[in-house]
Amino acid sequence: DSGVTQTPKHLITATGQRVTLRCSPRSGDLSVYWYQQSLDQGLQFLIQYYNGEERAKGNILERFSAQQFPDLHSELNLSSLELGDSALYFCASSGLAGGEGNEQFFGPGTRLTVL
Amino acid sequence: GQSLEQPSEVTAVEGAIVQINCTYQTSGFYGLSWYQQHDGGAPTFLSYNALDGLEETGRFSSFLSRSDSYGYLLLQELQMKDSASYFCAVRDGDSGTYKYIFGTGTRLKVLA
Numbered sequence: 001d002s003g004v005t006q007t008p009k010h011l012i013t014a015t016g017q018r019v020t021l022r023c024s025p026r027s028g029d030l031s032v033y034w035y036q037q038s039l040d041q042g043l044q045f046l047i048q049y050y051n052g053e054e055r056a057k058g059n060i061l062e063r064f065s066a067q068q069f070p071d072l073h074s075e076l077n078l079s080s081l082e083l084g085d086s087a088l089y090f091c092a093s094s095g096l097a098g099g100e101g102n103e104q105f106f107g108p109g110t111r112l113t114v115l
Numbered sequence: 116g117q118s119l120e121q122p123s124e125v126t127a128v129e130g131a132i133v134q135i136n137c138t139y140q141t142s143g144f145y146g147l148s149w150y151q152q153h154d155g156g157a158p159t160f161l162s163y164n165a166l167d168g169l170e171e172t173g174r175f176s177s178f179l180s181r182s183d184s185y186g187y188l189l190l191q192e193l194q195m196k197d198s199a200s201y202f203c204a205v206r207d208g209d210s211g212t213y214k215y216i217f218g219t220g221t222r223l224k225v226l227a
Contacts, residue, residue, distance in 0.1 A: 002157065033215070043158070043202060045215040058214040090157060103148075106157035 004107035012113045018079040025093030032074040038087035086114045117207045119218035126224045135188045135221045137203035147186040148204045198225045
């Protein structure tokens with residue numbers, strides 16, 4: 001158990017819908033990262049927040065947005081869902097702002113299925 | 116562009132030693148990380164190399180050569196539980212704009 005929690009575990013929805021994935025980092029960790037993992041794309045970095053502010057951005061679609069709240073939990077919002085958005089979404093946390101070797105602790109993931 | 120290359124699959128027997136290579140191409144390099152992921156599970160951190168050389172952690176070791184843009188993960192005394200996917204990862208870019216890049220992963224199969 002990494003100490004990172006994600007809800008829900010599974011989510012099934014229809015194309016065109018909007019969903020929100022939630023992540024609570026390990027106690028004391030200030031950075032939260034979001035990743036998308038699909039069979040044909042591997043693990044793709046989406047975005048990082050540090051202490052409430054956006055810190056780094058990957059290949060996150062405009063239909064996707066995220067935020068980190070004062071209590072440090074984070075939400076990833078996915079809108080206008082398409083079939084190709086079906087994937088496993090991981091949240092990770094770490095205690096540091098940058099990536100200089102800091103270990104990222106991954107949550108169990110949310111499996112999103114878009115029908 | 117930025118990329119990390121790893122073999123897609125490696126097979127070895129219990130008790131053996133296996134090496135998983137990773138070559139990278141990045142615009143700004145801050146070190147190479149390795150993660151393990153079992154089927155259906157989340158990635159877990161194994162090691163990190165910022166400087167050239169070998170880092171050892173129990174049965175696992177990781178090596179980096181910055182001049183060759185190359186690293187590897189060495190797994191010794193293989194056990195069945197080591198069957199998993201292994202990813203190398205880097206932070207690419209400078210302090211102002213960066214992102215994390217993961218390799219496509221190497222699936223390790225350990226045979227009895």
